[in-house]
Amino acid sequence: MTTAPVIPTIPADTRTRILDLAEGLLLERGFNAFSYQHLAKELGVKPAAIHYHYPSKDDLGMAIVARQLRRLRKWRDLPRVADLPPVAQFEALLAVYDTHLGHERRVCLFGALAADFRTLPAPMQAELRTFNRELTEWLAQVLAVGRATGTLRFVGSPAAKAAQVLITLAGALQVARVHDETPFQVIVGQLRLELLT
Amino acid sequence: MTTAPVIPTIPADTRTRILDLAEGLLLERGFNAFSYQHLAKELGVKPAAIHYHYPSKDDLGMAIVARQLRRLRKWRDLPRVADLPPVAQFEALLAVYDTHLGHERRVCLFGALAADFRTLPAPMQAELRTFNRELTEWLAQVLAVGRATGTLRFVGSPAAKAAQVLITLAGALQVARVHDETPFQVIVGQLRLELLT
């Protein structure tokens, strides 16, 4: 029996470690419920050290959303996603939400920020709008192709259905947080039942 | 021409005024983004005055959720709601969400609290779970009767469909906040298109 190769854990630079940690706290507790103190304690530095890397909390919040947007674009354009048939693309999307669920029942970026939206700095608001718009447009295209090729089934416009499906997924993660993972699975099951032919 | 009877605006007692105001701020900005100072300034008193009526912010938050739960039960059992046929009950539910939208694009209680759920006091968490559970059970019953009588159409279990529809409505209000009222109307239109025969 061979042992799996040891993949060295590359210690991310401080700037990235802060961003990862802040993103986790944002998705687990909300933007107004984590502080530089929380980050500092976890990283073993003083709160003010964070300010060197991200001068204001607004900057840090913006960096989180901007990175998520870059990731979305990268993911969407990946050959192993972009070249898939529509049903597999839809399943790949579901897998992303399932991953969120697996990470301490994190909600998605949109679900984390929507309620507190009015308290967010304007640049973050704009970036989140772009994020949601691009994701919706991508899914609308997937749904349109899927219906045209007879592998996905729905009534109404692809844009309306995409908006509905995405908000259902965001909401399913929120319900999972309030109750447990069961309703998430139930709701995703319902989506599959309705969409897949 | 006769003038409409003057309905005197009964000035609510201070306790109720605080609760109304706090509820509004909660649904517009989130639980962690409003303070006793905000309430006090609006009411023309000092922050500490609020503590007389609601000793802690946890008490105030709990009072908001508890009142919403009382309202839900009252609304659901109203003859003009309980005695309606399923389609009209569904439309009555949509009207409630439309009212939220009309009030400064408020989100619903669930949508306001889900993201920050882990930062809420335990009694509030429990009460919100009850709120969501009772609302879901009510809608599941409505959907079951509607399908049995041939006026509502859906696949899957009434419970799963109810969970999906409610989370879609909560999410539709969140999207309306992030973008504008259009996506809310689009998503509600999609729901109607799919459910109504």
Next chain:
DNA sequence: GTCTATAGCCCGATAGAC
């Protein structure tokens, strides 16, 4: 270039005035 000491503010909450 990286981090710490500390300022200054706003928070929720208590004690006690009226």
Next chain:
DNA sequence: GTCTATCGGGCTATAGAC
């Protein structure tokens, strides 16, 4: 019974040490 003066603490952010 109702409200105000004030406290201790946590917050973000700045100034400056190393």
